[in-house]
Amino acid sequence: MEINKTEAALTLAAIDAAGARTTQLQCYRRFAPFMILWGAIWLLANSVSDLAPDQSGTVWLALTLLGATASWWIGWRQHAAVAEGSTPRTRLDQGWRWMLCFLVIVAFQVAALAVLAPSDARQQDTFSSMFWTFLYMAVGCWIGWRLFAIGLVATLLILLGYFGVHSHYFLYMGCVSGGALMAGGLWLRRL
Amino acid sequence: MNELIHQPTRLKIMATLNALRGAAKLEFTELRKLLSVTDGNLGTHLATLENAGYVEIEKTFVGKKPCTRVSLTRAGRRAFDTHIQYLRDIIHASG
Numbered sequence: 001m002e003i004n005k006t007e008a009a010l011t012l013a014a015i016d017a018a019g020a021r022t023t024q025l026q027c028y029r030r031f032a033p034f035m036i037l038w039g040a041i042w043l044l045a046n047s048v049s050d051l052a053p054d055q056s057g058t059v060w061l062a063l064t065l066l067g068a069t070a071s072w073w074i075g076w077r078q079h080a081a082v083a084e085g086s087t088p089r090t091r092l093d094q095g096w097r098w099m100l101c102f103l104v105i106v107a108f109q110v111a112a113l114a115v116l117a118p119s120d121a122r123q124q125d126t127f128s129s130m131f132w133t134f135l136y137m138a139v140g141c142w143i144g145w146r147l148f149a150i151g152l153v154a155t156l157l158i159l160l161g162y163f164g165v166h167s168h169y170f171l172y173m174g175c176v177s178g179g180a181l182m183a184g185g186l187w188l189r190r191l
Numbered sequence: 192m193n194e195l196i197h198q199p200t201r202l203k204i205m206a207t208l209n210a211l212r213g214a215a216k217l218e219f220t221e222l223r224k225l226l227s228v229t230d231g232n233l234g235t236h237l238a239t240l241e242n243a244g245y246v247e248i249e250k251t252f253v254g255k256k257p258c259t260r261v262s263l264t265r266a267g268r269r270a271f272d273t274h275i276q277y278l279r280d281i282i283h284a285s286g
Contacts, residue, residue: 003192
């Protein structure tokens with residue numbers, strides 16, 4: 001059986017489309033556990049900020065450290081599951097890269113907040129949260145529309161809360177924005 | 192031309208599995224959804240590819256639930272790469 005140039009081009013296009021879909025699926029699945037994890041952390045930490053403001057700083061710090069450690073572990077596990085010739089050393093390296101990447105972003109946030117000096121905790125919380133949701137949108141431009149949509153919905157919910165919710169703002173942020181991230185993470189896991 | 196790979200459904204199976212990272216595997220049900228084919232159709236084509244040594248089918252249990260996971264073999268990856276090169280050569284040869 002011989003095929004002509006047009007048929008060959010169509011076949012290559014079909015191969016590219018199938019491969020792109022698989023790549024997108026894998027990226028979504030890599031992102032999903034991080035999104036669920038940090039959605040849960042937002043939910044818990046913001047709820048504490050609302051219900052027990054005195055404990056807020058300690059709880060945010062503890063949960064952020066817990067989240068960073070869990071992110072390292074997730075990165076380590078993901079690498080172990082897919083890497084050919086994976087060794088404990090390469091898995092450790094991958095885990096550290098994820099954690100370092102996270103710490104770089106957190107360091108930027110701390111530096112930005114020091115420069116911008118928000119006047120209250122609401123502004124600080126909104127800035128930090130929106131930074132991540134915009135990051136999801138930016139990454140989504142490359143990886144896939146679902147990630148972009150999750151970032152967009154979470155950003156709109158944050159802005160709605162900042163401008164429209166005046167009492168129990170942190171509880172709103174925890175439940176709605178944290179919930180949106182967790183739901184988004186579950187959505188990313190679906191085909 | 193590798194006519195075994197060139198069949199449309201098998202070509203999509205190979206392309207999908209070829210895009211998996213490293214040693215990653217895809218569950219049978221996920222592959223079925225990605226390709227929009229029936230269980231029977233997918234099973235038949237996978238058996239053909241397995242007999243040719245292009246795919247590896249691993250059957251395990253997650254709890255009490257059976258789980259079938261599929262991946263490309265090294266021979267499958269090589270055959271697929273060769274087929275893609277064959278298609279590219281046709282395009283380039285035609286000018």
